[in-house]
Amino acid sequence: MASTRPVADAEPVIRVRGLVTRFGTQTVHDGLDLDVRAGEVLGVVGGSGTGKSVLLKEILGLIRPTEGTIELLGHDTDGLSQRERTALQARTGVLFQNGALFSSMTVAENVMLPLKEHTALHPDLIAEIARVKIAMAGLPPDAGAKHPAQLSGGMIKRAGLARALALDPAILFLDEPTAGLDPIGAAAFDALIRGLQRSLGLTVFMVTHDLDSLTSICDRIAVLVDKKIKVATLEEHLADPHPWIHDYFHGPRGRAARHAKD
Numbered sequence: 001m002a003s004t005r006p007v008a009d010a011e012p013v014i015r016v017r018g019l020v021t022r023f024g025t026q027t028v029h030d031g032l033d034l035d036v037r038a039g040e041v042l043g044v045v046g047g048s049g050t051g052k053s054v055l056l057k058e059i060l061g062l063i064r065p066t067e068g069t070i071e072l073l074g075h076d077t078d079g080l081s082q083r084e085r086t087a088l089q090a091r092t093g094v095l096f097q098n099g100a101l102f103s104s105m106t107v108a109e110n111v112m113l114p115l116k117e118h119t120a121l122h123p124d125l126i127a128e129i130a131r132v133k134i135a136m137a138g139l140p141p142d143a144g145a146k147h148p149a150q151l152s153g154g155m156i157k158r159a160g161l162a163r164a165l166a167l168d169p170a171i172l173f174l175d176e177p178t179a180g181l182d183p184i185g186a187a188a189f190d191a192l193i194r195g196l197q198r199s200l201g202l203t204v205f206m207v208t209h210d211l212d213s214l215t216s217i218c219d220r221i222a223v224l225v226d227k228k229i230k231v232a233t234l235e236e237h238l239a240d241p242h243p244w245i246h247d248y249f250h251g252p253r254g255r256a257a258r259h260a261k262d
């Protein structure tokens with residue numbers, strides 16, 4: 001795997017226990033447990049409709065689980081007051097699949113928004129922080145004055161990343177960050193995420209279909225199967241006889257991704 005950092009003994013920053021999610025008669029998760037360790041990059045994979053996005057939204061408190069508990073940074077996410085929820089949100093950064101930027105605002109205004117909402121910093125300082133985050137996300141300085149419609153897909157992702165980093169989060173959530181990028185753009189984005197994760201000590205929770213991302217930057221991989229989650233290293237998943245896990249990691253794309261890494 002990509003990292004040799006000793007993350008195994010670290011306290012979990014996300015702890016999910018006995019998670020059950022039902023929509024009407026459909027059961028998406030059924031007794032799912034998950035620990036995400038501080039400082040790791042966790043890739044989350046699973047077939048279409050297995051509940052990856054729903055899990056992400058439940059951890060973020062956007063959807064309430066049917067049963068079970070979710071602790072985020074030591075706080076049970078159920079029953080938080082609005083103030084506590086807002087404080088917890090400020091410690092997480094989220095990059096949704098399409099960047100989720102406000103189209104009427106410039107990139108800089110988008111990045112400044114969480115700083116305006118969550119801090120009482122002077123506007124000049126907020127503008128300076130936004131400039132730094134835009135640079136950290138690998139965008140040129142003039143990108144700040146542009147509107148999302150003027151940016152390429154890769155630049156929109158970077159702008160979304162700059163906004164996700166605005167408040168110096170402890171955990172970065174990424175929903176299919178390389179979807180829609182060409183292979184070179186995707187590899188550059190992976191390298192950016194890994195570089196930021198290392199320099200900032202971030203924990204990264206990344207939903208992805210991208211086998212290259214999984215093999216190149218993830219410390220462990222969480223696979224959603226049978227309405228539960230199996231977390232393991234790539235090597236351990238490769239030895240797993242579960243039919244979906246076997247097909248996923250041993251299929252042609254899995255082989256190609258591993259080959260590219262070697």
Ligand SMILES: Nc1ncnc2c1ncn2[C@@H]1O[C@H](COP(=O)(O)OP(=O)(O)OP(=O)(O)O)[C@@H](O)[C@H]1O
Pocket residue numbers: 023028046047048049050051052053054055
């Ligand atoms: N708000 C909702 N109401 C009812 N059903 C929902 C809702 N949100 C998600 N679902 C259902 O839950 C299941 C899991 O959805 P989810 O979007 O988490 O899948 P996923 O694993 O992210 O899939 P994909 O890889 O295709 O994006 C799907 O069958 C979906 O239709």
